[in-house]
Amino acid sequence: MKQPTILDVAARAGVSKSLVSLVMTDPSRVGEANRKAVLEAAKDLGYRPNAVARSLVQRRTGVIGIVLSDLHNPFFADVADGIEAAASERGYRAMLSSGFLDPKRERSAITTMLELRVDGLIIMGSMMKVGRIEGVATALPVTLVGRHTRSKRLDSVCTDDAAGAREAVAHLAELGHTRIAHIHAGSAAGSPRRRRGYEKEMIKRGLVDRIRVFRGDFTESGGAKAMIEILNSGDMPTAVFAPNDAAALGAMEVIDDAGLDIPGDISLIGYDDLTLSGLPRISLTTVGQPRTDLGREAAQLVLERLDEGREDARHVVVPPSLVIRSTTGPPPGDADAQPSEDPQ
Amino acid sequence: MKQPTILDVAARAGVSKSLVSLVMTDPSRVGEANRKAVLEAAKDLGYRPNAVARSLVQRRTGVIGIVLSDLHNPFFADVADGIEAAASERGYRAMLSSGFLDPKRERSAITTMLELRVDGLIIMGSMMKVGRIEGVATALPVTLVGRHTRSKRLDSVCTDDAAGAREAVAHLAELGHTRIAHIHAGSAAGSPRRRRGYEKEMIKRGLVDRIRVFRGDFTESGGAKAMIEILNSGDMPTAVFAPNDAAALGAMEVIDDAGLDIPGDISLIGYDDLTLSGLPRISLTTVGQPRTDLGREAAQLVLERLDEGREDARHVVVPPSLVIRSTTGPPPGDADAQPSEDPQ
DNA sequence: ATTGTAGAGTGGAACGTTCCAATACGCATG
DNA sequence: CATGCGTATTGGAACGTTCCACTCTACAAT
Numbered sequence: 001m002k003q004p005t006i007l008d009v010a011a012r013a014g015v016s017k018s019l020v021s022l023v024m025t026d027p028s029r030v031g032e033a034n035r036k037a038v039l040e041a042a043k044d045l046g047y048r049p050n051a052v053a054r055s056l057v058q059r060r061t062g063v064i065g066i067v068l069s070d071l072h073n074p075f076f077a078d079v080a081d082g083i084e085a086a087a088s089e090r091g092y093r094a095m096l097s098s099g100f101l102d103p104k105r106e107r108s109a110i111t112t113m114l115e116l117r118v119d120g121l122i123i124m125g126s127m128m129k130v131g132r133i134e135g136v137a138t139a140l141p142v143t144l145v146g147r148h149t150r151s152k153r154l155d156s157v158c159t160d161d162a163a164g165a166r167e168a169v170a171h172l173a174e175l176g177h178t179r180i181a182h183i184h185a186g187s188a189a190g191s192p193r194r195r196r197g198y199e200k201e202m203i204k205r206g207l208v209d210r211i212r213v214f215r216g217d218f219t220e221s222g223g224a225k226a227m228i229e230i231l232n233s234g235d236m237p238t239a240v241f242a243p244n245d246a247a248a249l250g251a252m253e254v255i256d257d258a259g260l261d262i263p264g265d266i267s268l269i270g271y272d273d274l275t276l277s278g279l280p281r282i283s284l285t286t287v288g289q290p291r292t293d294l295g296r297e298a299a300q301l302v303l304e305r306l307d308e309g310r311e312d313a314r315h316v317v318v319p320p321s322l323v324i325r326s327t328t329g330p331p332p333g334d335a336d337a338q339p340s341e342d343p344q
Numbered sequence: 345m346k347q348p349t350i351l352d353v354a355a356r357a358g359v360s361k362s363l364v365s366l367v368m369t370d371p372s373r374v375g376e377a378n379r380k381a382v383l384e385a386a387k388d389l390g391y392r393p394n395a396v397a398r399s400l401v402q403r404r405t406g407v408i409g410i411v412l413s414d415l416h417n418p419f420f421a422d423v424a425d426g427i428e429a430a431a432s433e434r435g436y437r438a439m440l441s442s443g444f445l446d447p448k449r450e451r452s453a454i455t456t457m458l459e460l461r462v463d464g465l466i467i468m469g470s471m472m473k474v475g476r477i478e479g480v481a482t483a484l485p486v487t488l489v490g491r492h493t494r495s496k497r498l499d500s501v502c503t504d505d506a507a508g509a510r511e512a513v514a515h516l517a518e519l520g521h522t523r524i525a526h527i528h529a530g531s532a533a534g535s536p537r538r539r540r541g542y543e544k545e546m547i548k549r550g551l552v553d554r555i556r557v558f559r560g561d562f563t564e565s566g567g568a569k570a571m572i573e574i575l576n577s578g579d580m581p582t583a584v585f586a587p588n589d590a591a592a593l594g595a596m597e598v599i600d601d602a603g604l605d606i607p608g609d610i611s612l613i614g615y616d617d618l619t620l621s622g623l624p625r626i627s628l629t630t631v632g633q634p635r636t637d638l639g640r641e642a643a644q645l646v647l648e649r650l651d652e653g654r655e656d657a658r659h660v661v662v663p664p665s666l667v668i669r670s671t672t673g674p675p676p677g678d679a680d681a682q683p684s685e686d687p688q
Numbered sequence: 689a690t691t692g693t694a695g696a697g698t699g700g701a702a703c704g705t706t707c708c709a710a711t712a713c714g715c716a717t718g
Numbered sequence: 719c720a721t722g723c724g725t726a727t728t729g730g731a732a733c734g735t736t737c738c739a740c741t742c743t744a745c746a747a748t
Binding site for chain 4: 349350351361362365369393394395396397398399400401402
Binding site: 007051058 | 704
């Protein structure tokens with residue numbers, strides 16, 4: 001099991017370790033004969049450069065760490081794709097770790113990344129306070145995905161959650177809804193803004209006293225639980241705005257199980273536009289975010305600091321877009337149904 | 345940005361670097377006064393042990409690498425959860441990398457893991473040939489998830505894919521189906537066995553000449569494409585057995601779009617039992633695998649080699665279980681409908 | 689007084705690379 | 719024939735830890 005080192009290769013090829021190192025990094029700078037000898041020796045021995053030793057002397061690992069809150073949320077998978085693509089174009093590789101929706105485990109995932117000395121860190125859907133994350137940003141470039149901040153110490157990229165939420169509520173209001181409830185995900189990344197957007201739009205439309213907010217989270221089961229509460233609240237809304245698609249799916253399940261019709265009895269709207277949500281069976285109205293672009297942008301921000309020496313914080317906000325499908329419609333008993341916004 | 349080292353801490357605390365090292369690993373072996381001084385100095389400086397340097401001297405990283413073929417497949421997320429849980433219980437941490445459904449990129453992901461000197465490797469849903477992976481297993485413990493092999497050099501854990509496939513076909517046959525088509529995913533992990541299970545059961549039931557196999561893959565779009573081909577084949581089956589749930593969802597979408605009813609016109613069955621598949625709107629009949637357990641078992645296999653010195657290969661096969669939901673029913677025009685197997 | 693022992697702390701080698709300054713060698717130039 | 723120069727190669731110092739063998743001190747046992 002003992003792995004061969006550069007010295008073993010050097011000995012076998014009859015050259016110095018420095019020459020082997022040269023061949024491994026830039027073969028063109030080495031004479032024909034020696035190059036061949038080294039490559040052959042390396043192959044014979046099954047030599048693989050030890051990135052640990054290399055990182056130690058170079059004081060860089062070439063790895064961008066990604067910490068995400070939930071491996072199950074396909075939203076992150078797309079963002080991660082974007083990050084990986086951008087990173088590998090620039091000679092970095094991405095390594096991923098999950099926070100399992102638990103601030104403590106997220107913290108420990110981040111610590112691990114720091115100890116491994118990743119060159120940059122991208123944190124998505126964080127459950128932690130921005131303040132704590134800022135502390136980390138003194139050691140390496142950090143980009144937050146999906147969370148708004150004006151921090152001077154780290155970068156961020158997200159969609160305008162408040163605007164997305166307002167669009168969602170506006171869409172419902174224009175369909176004639178007034179009793180619009182919102183499920184929120186506490187202080188998890190993005191959630192506070194979406195909630196505020198919901199509230200603002202409700203206020204703007206004169207629906208202040210119709211504001212109903214229920215606590216859930218960004219998962220299917222969180223959405224389901226909140227929906228059960230809504231159904232039991234004795235104050236049934238005609239529309240529900242979920243904090244994301246995963247939660248919306250959970251809510252949908254509860255509504256279906258209760259024998260209610262979507263959107264006949266209750267309209268439902270999510271956030272994220274997962275591929276899944278576009279399935280005909282689901283056809284969830286939702287607020288879309290350009291996921292892969294979000295990821296590319298996040299990687300770009302890290303790389304700018306790493307390779308171009310940028311020092312000042314940048315915060316990128318991209319606009320969300322409402323995707324109207326078939327889980328939203330006029331409220332029940334609405335005489336003037338079929339307005340132009342009605343899907344299908 | 346320059347990070348403090350153990351020497352900085354030692355200087356500030358007025359002790360030797362060795363003492364600092366001791367405090368960091370086992371504070372109880374150090375005198376009260378010095379321990380406090382060291383901890384305070386470390387805190388003041390924001391010292392974080394450099395895992396790269398530590399790994400170099402210890403010749404271990406404490407990291408279990410996970411390489412999976414597709415970040416989007418929630419199946420892997422659950423398995424990864426299991427791995428992470430088992431690993432962290434034993435003091436290891438898990439780090440993840442995606443192969444993006446491309447054997448080349450998978451190879452490069454594995455190379456990266458090897459260069460980073462992870463202590464063990466778990467490969468899920470691999471697109472590579474087992475032979476190539478075996479080469480890797482000489483350097484560290486490797487466990488394959490979801491792929492059958494009798495290799496003497498690496499471990500594996502998977503469900504009995506052939507048995508699962510046969511159960512699926514048997515279920516359809518008992519409902520009265522004879523024209524049962526199968527979408528397969530080429531040589532991707534698990535697919536060949538499922539295909540063979542399908543064929544065997546078809547033969548056993550005297551349906552040899554009804555065997556129809558279409559090429560797809562383990563993704564939604566792969567399933568959709570194959571389904572389009574099936575619909576255009578001019579030989580419409582009454583049931584389709586997809587290689588996994590993701591592909592089944594793609595197929596479902598195509599069937600829905602074609603205006604056909606599931607299971608009225610065509611029955612559909614998947615493999616994996618994603619959480620998603622249990623949603624009332626989807627309610628996909630499928631073959632279930634104990635995902636988290638699969639992950640725990642995989643981690644266990646790696647850890648046995650790492651910490652207990654096991655040398656011989658172990659291959660764990662766990663039984664799959666058919667989950668009957670509402671995408672399967674009697675074939676159209678079947679007079680004696682509603683057999684006892686009918687769901688609901 | 690001598691010896692032994694335990695506890696606390698230290699210095700230096702090692703881990704496997706990269707990088708830099710230095711060397712060796714050939715060959716053209718004056 | 720000395721000089722200079724470019725190319726190919728080398729040895730040694732880093733990188734930041736851990737680990738081991740060792741020293742030092744205090745104190746108990748003989």
